[in-house]
Amino acid sequence: MALPDDFRWGATASSVSTDGVAPTADWSTWERDGLAPRSGAGGGFTSDYADDLKLAAQIGLTDIRVTVEWARVEPRPGVVDSGVVDHYREVLGAAREARLAPWITLHHTSLPGWFAEDERGFRDASSRTRFWSRHVDRTAEQFDDLAAGWAPIEDPIGWALRGFLLGTRPPGGHDPERAREAVEGVVEATFDAWRLLSSGRQPVMTVLGLPSVVPVDAEARDEARLWESVLWDTWLRALGDGEFALPWKAAVDRPDLQGVVDLVGIAADHPVGIDRHGAFHPHPVDGRADGSGFCPVPEELGVVLRRVHEALPDHDLVVAATGVGTTDDDWRDELLTATVDQVELAITDGVPVTGLFHDSLVDGYEWTRGFDAPRGLVTRDRRLKESGRNLSQRITGHPPDASLS
Template identity: 25%
Template structure:
């Protein structure tokens, strides 16, 4: 596989905190507020585990980078925590902007004076910290992929508890509020201004549909703000699309027109109909796929905005178009069947998941298809990765698999999981699909959002008391062998895949 990136991925909130003296905690994000909310704790929406007891990547990043280097990796993906850089609001840095006939923000005028103003209110300690992290990655020879938004937001932009209590009728209501578009553009410009010389690949968002579906339509999910508000969900996803476009512009403006700006989507065409011979189930799968990724990708690759959420009524909005590469996350599939429209405001929700498949399985069992199921209840379905790559390739852009992994504390499933999914990557490349990278989630056990520390995705186990990184030897050695040989070896195929190709 020519010029292929092998890497690992991490996010700031899940990895950074955990030094024993609690010196480097970040109390200014929405997730910090969310996981300690008494109502969430009482109802069991969150685990009670706290991120400040985590793995301390903030201080131990040189060790973690060296572990990644020891695997032979040539790329590393991470995010920055907006609330660390700007713990206080940036509203006072006022920028001029222009809206279109649809009420969307068409252009934002950001100048060097705005960046200098932002620089004066930024947390200089955190800016310097992130620069040191990035410099260390570059020193070790990694290509650096940086994501701006991996779920978490500053609490001054999104107060999740107040948003829940007031059902989004508050001012600091995150992506429901159009001013978030302006604020992200300013943040993106500042990141490009400060770190543009150290970043090889930019991503605006990680899994934006997850934030919308789980935060605004599934109050049982444990994601902030924990409401069922379809009107708010529609506003949020449209504002996210708009924010991507304006952040894309800002990065290009201050990091150079050659900067590569992408987005990382979940579930690109990984929903399957329960009965492929039933047209209603086939349509249900099409709706699920459009809801999870098609809506965003249509807008930012073709300038087609489906504001009616019906998969048909497209409004041409050329200024939303802007994407240089597609990132994807893949863990499992979804299997759906036809249902009545779940939210009348969102016509494309005429589908429901089928228990026993994909993400809807009982942990440590076999799925309804007889597939292995992880500790998190996610079915191992490697061929879904090929289907996803095939669908993504229709957009004509380079593709990077930015997350792929399994919750497996005993390292029983992981070796097979890695080998089987890399086999699908090779299959895709052999069929002519432009796949350029594979990033394992994750190097280390970490904080799995509302579920806390219970789910173990790491190639390395982390002792939360001592912070020691302990290799899960079979998976570590397997991934190292794959990277060294730039793909699967005969030994791996024979030992893990029965000697054949998928």
């Protein structure tokens, strides 16, 4: 079947991927300490954004999701860099000129070092209320006339787990207690952003990491249920029942969360296997791993979409981020084709999926993998890959212009 005419076709990426790290961000410390490759200028979007956005439109994309990097806007507490704000306004204006609808993300992995380190970040309720809420309000005011929509935080719980339990992101922790604090804090920050932004005229979209959770054996079932509760029930209970609950936290009524978002966006990456110790493993065990070490399975997206729709039948859904880190573009093309197939099948079954954002448009910096696991439809020298050509033809119904190759 053909997707609806008003289906959103978009692209997204972190600011660090597209532009390189901000000098005062927590990720900058990691790079300086040798814990990650240097990001440099990332994918070069800072200088090439106008041409990149035109290219996105030529491919057939209708939407673009841009991260307004907090560490660039507010490099020191209370100090706003007006030049950075002007630059982001130019980027969003260029998106509008290219007839792309610009969605704004306020936090995608990296944070200002002063907030994350000096003020304890989202783990500290007073810092979260004082600094994060100020960032949300300020961003809404600065870009209200240009934003088509808001997608406040990319995979909030995933951010907390990678930084405080798995140790693969700043601050590199392996402390279950601090991880619980981080999960609770970033979920509260997400709720705050939803609430603040929902008072505006633009739609608010979630970007939730909702992987299928699979016990690796019978002894792992209890741990898998625990992680299922953290990764899934936290959001479904909030949006569906107006409750905030975590396995270690009694449920609190939050009726303000019902109806607060317009679109339930899902970051579709991969299923996860859980062992009896609660550790994460690739699943399926015989699957092919991408640059993250996990195994993308397009069919799992169909399962996730149907499950979310069953739990939240009154919400429209969006695949808010999907992509694979690999140098094998044939594999990317295969996975992306199958992913779009799953979206079409879900729509046929009555699931209201209204858009898909590919991560990413142009190859950029990919965290601990640096530039070795590219995710783009376009190379860093701005050559359209075969995966990009095939997606373009699927969107538009005809091959892309030969000049794009």
